[in-house]
Amino acid sequence: xSDDAHGSPAALREAGTPRSRRPLHAEAAxxxxxxxxxxxxxxxxxxxxxxxxxxxxxSRTPLREALKMLAAEGxxxxxxxxxxxxxxxxxxxxxxxxxxxxAMEALAGELACHRVSASDVAEIRVLHYQMVLxxxxxxxxxxxxxxxxxxxxxxxxSGNTVLVETYRRLVGRIxxxxxxxxxTTQRWDQAIxxxxxxxxxxxxxxxxxxxxxxxxxxxxxxTAARAATTAD
Amino acid sequence: xSDDAHGSPAALREAGTPRSRRPLHAEAAxxxxxxxxxxxxxxxxxxxxxxxxxxxxxSRTPLREALKMLAAEGxxxxxxxxxxxxxxxxxxxxxxxxxxxxAMEALAGELACHRVSASDVAEIRVLHYQMVLxxxxxxxxxxxxxxxxxxxxxxxxSGNTVLVETYRRLVGRIxxxxxxxxxTTQRWDQAIxxxxxxxxxxxxxxxxxxxxxxxxxxxxxxTAARAATTAD
DNA sequence: AGATCTATTTTTGTTAACCATATTAGTTAG
DNA sequence: CTAACTAATATGGTTAACAAAAATAGATCT
Numbered sequence: 435x436s437d438d439a440h441g442s443p444a445a446l447r448e449a450g451t452p453r454s455r456r457p458l459h460a461e462a463a464x465x466x467x468x469x470x471x472x473x474x475x476x477x478x479x480x481x482x483x484x485x486x487x488x489x490x491x492x493s494r495t496p497l498r499e500a501l502k503m504l505a506a507e508g509x510x511x512x513x514x515x516x517x518x519x520x521x522x523x524x525x526x527x528x529x530x531x532x533x534x535x536x537a538m539e540a541l542a543g544e545l546a547c548h549r550v551s552a553s554d555v556a557e558i559r560v561l562h563y564q565m566v567l568x569x570x571x572x573x574x575x576x577x578x579x580x581x582x583x584x585x586x587x588x589x590x591x592s593g594n595t596v597l598v599e600t601y602r603r604l605v606g607r608i609x610x611x612x613x614x615x616x617x618t619t620q621r622w623d624q625a626i627x628x629x630x631x632x633x634x635x636x637x638x639x640x641x642x643x644x645x646x647x648x649x650x651x652x653x654x655x656x657t658a659a660r661a662a663t664t665a666d
Numbered sequence: 667x668s669d670d671a672h673g674s675p676a677a678l679r680e681a682g683t684p685r686s687r688r689p690l691h692a693e694a695a696x697x698x699x700x701x702x703x704x705x706x707x708x709x710x711x712x713x714x715x716x717x718x719x720x721x722x723x724x725s726r727t728p729l730r731e732a733l734k735m736l737a738a739e740g741x742x743x744x745x746x747x748x749x750x751x752x753x754x755x756x757x758x759x760x761x762x763x764x765x766x767x768x769a770m771e772a773l774a775g776e777l778a779c780h781r782v783s784a785s786d787v788a789e790i791r792v793l794h795y796q797m798v799l800x801x802x803x804x805x806x807x808x809x810x811x812x813x814x815x816x817x818x819x820x821x822x823x824s825g826n827t828v829l830v831e832t833y834r835r836l837v838g839r840i841x842x843x844x845x846x847x848x849x850t851t852q853r854w855d856q857a858i859x860x861x862x863x864x865x866x867x868x869x870x871x872x873x874x875x876x877x878x879x880x881x882x883x884x885x886x887x888x889t890a891a892r893a894a895t896t897a898d
Numbered sequence: 899a900g901a902t903c904t905a906t907t908t909t910t911g912t913t914a915a916c917c918a919t920a921t922t923a924g925t926t927a928g
Numbered sequence: 929c930t931a932a933c934t935a936a937t938a939t940g941g942t943t944a945a946c947a948a949a950a951a952t953a954g955a956t957c958t
Contacts, residue, residue: 457746457940459734483910493942495727498911499734502691506738508831514689515910515949530828537773541765596762599740600832689911715939725913730940747920747939 458492459499465490466500470509470520471609477522481510508607521607525663528611529656531604536652538601539585540645543632545592547641555637558587562633569626578613584629588636588648608659615659624654690724694732697722702741702752703841709754713742740839755839757895761888763840768884770833771817772877775864777824779873787869790819794865801858810845816861820868820880840891847891856886 466486469475487497501518504510511519523531565580582605589601605612616622628651635644698718701707719729733750736742743751755763797812814837821833837844848854860883867876 455746459940460746482908484908494910495730495941495943499731502731502734503738506735514687514692517910517950527828530826533773533777533826534770534829534832537769538766541769545765594762594765596759596836597766600766600836604828604832691911726939727912727914749921749939 458496459503462490462492462496462500463503466504467509467606470504471606473610475520477520477610479520481518481520483517507603523607525660528608528663529660531608532652532656532659535601535604535608536649536656538597538604539589539648539652542589542592542594542597542601543636543644543648544641545594545597546588547636547639547644549593550591550636550639554587554591558584558591558636559633561587562629565629566626569622574616578616581616581625581629582612588632611659611663612655614662615655617662618658621654621658625651628654690728691731691735694722694724694728695735698732698736699741699838702736703838705842707752709752709842711752713750713752715749739835753839757892760840760843760895761892763836764884764888764891767833767836767840768881768888770829770836771821771880771884774821774824774826774829774833775868775876775880776873777826777829778820779868779871779876781825782823782868782871786819786823790816790823790868791865793819794861797861798858801854806848810848813848813857813861814844820864843891843895844887846894847887849894850890853886853890857883860886 466475466481475481481501483494483497487494490497501510501512505512505518509521511521513519561580561584565577565584568577568580586602586605589598592598616625628647631647632644632651635647698707698713707713713733715726715729719726722729733742733744737744737750741753743753745751793812793816797809797816800806800809800812818834818837821830824830848857860879863879864876864883867879
């Protein structure tokens with residue numbers, strides 16, 4: 435997710451393009467992932483094969499392979515003889531996902547404290563300051579992006595690739611819900627405070643404290659997300 | 667994994683079979699999963715498409731779709747233009763997987779203590795006694811199966827389906843390594859003691875203790891697995 | 899009108915044939 | 929023996945076709 439060499443964004447594909455060395459199904463999976471995350475395909479929406487094939491300029495085979503991959507990732511729901519729909523997790527499922535993510539970030543925090551370099555910490559600190567700046571300017575999208583990056587950096591700092599992979603998979607499923615979790619001002623400020631505590635713990639290499647803080651942070655985020663969604 | 671309506675086991679597929687209502691690619695994925703777990707396909711081994719198609723009696727399309735799913739699950743490695751191979755995780759990766767599984771079982775333990783019923787606990791206790799029996803009889807395969815079931819039951823008792831799903835995915839990747847983790851007598855006895863402590867904590871509904879015990883248990887299993895594999 | 903049954907159309911699941919390209923094996927030349 | 933070249937093979941991808949299931953529209957009945 436860090437290197438966004440996403441290739442041609444669907445519509446821009448031309449005939450003469452020297453088909454990239456990456457297989458089409460992988461590329462298609464990437465396009466679909468983006469379309470789902472960007473909200474171009476909404477949760478619960480049906481994904482008609484032929485229409486998507488025309489749109490992406492590919493045939494059914496690689497598209498169906500891509501759908502199978504996304505289904506295994508949990509981003510797409512595949513029902514026999516009824517095609518694919520964008521996954522639409524219930525409030526309960528979102529809640530459960532937050533719990534698991536919390537446990538994974540906690541583990542990541544502990545591991546990170548053992549092996550994170552000073553420069554890594556410094557970089558995360560910079561991201562934090564940028565994030566705070568966007569908060570004072572009330573720039574939610576930019577804030578959200580940096581928020582996400584900070585969490586991802588910490589998980590990456592764990593040095594556990596399996597953890598990183600599993601984390602990304604789950605985060606991708608509830609991106610939308612994480613976004614709307616910080617909509618109220620109180621929650622927003624609280625999130626900032628929690629992030630500051632996370633940074634402190636990381637700089638002190640206090641694994642236990644960082645893990646506890648992350649867990650609490652995620653728990654609050656979960657509650658906020660639940661409140662925001664059930665309120666609608 | 668609990669309901670094993672696996673259908674026809676590969677070789678037994680006949681022409682006149684009234685094709686099951688489940689799509690072929692799902693079925694094929696199940697067959698391949700079994701073949702990998704049972705050791706019929708060994709780690710690192712290549713998976714030639716055509717040969718497998720003949721063997722399973724299906725065409726390339728559904729098989730390739732199945733391979734994409736297994737790749738997304740991490741059981742199969744897909745290299746562009748070089749086909750599929752059974753995933754062959756490095757010692758490092760196995761280690762990392764154990765860590766993540768440990769964190770997930772710990773979370774499961776905490777959640778389970780809040781909501782597990784007396785009858786669930788009783789059932790797990792029964793499994794435990796059966797397992798001990800197999801240990802005294804030195805029946806490793808049966809012991810292993812029950813061991814696994816106990817862990818899975820605890821995770822299921824968490825009531826968190828996302829956790830269960832993620833757990834199963836990861837466990838599937840290192841089944842083999844978990845098996846060889848209890849090969850020495852000392853480790854075997856230690857594992858039994860740890861299981862007894864787990865049961866005690868669960869019966870007392872002591873979430874923190876159960877989580878800690880599970881984490882320690884998994885950590886020991888990880889170390890044992892590492893020792894067993896590097897010794898070869 | 900509203901509900902039910904039926905026929906038509908659409909979509910999905912699957913097979914088969916085909917081609918381009920990348921990989922692997924085999925062979926020959928140096 | 930190694931290196932370069934060639935042949936055989938396997939993969940990635942497209943298209944056509946078809947059965948079966950589902951969605952839709954249409955007709956019928958109450």
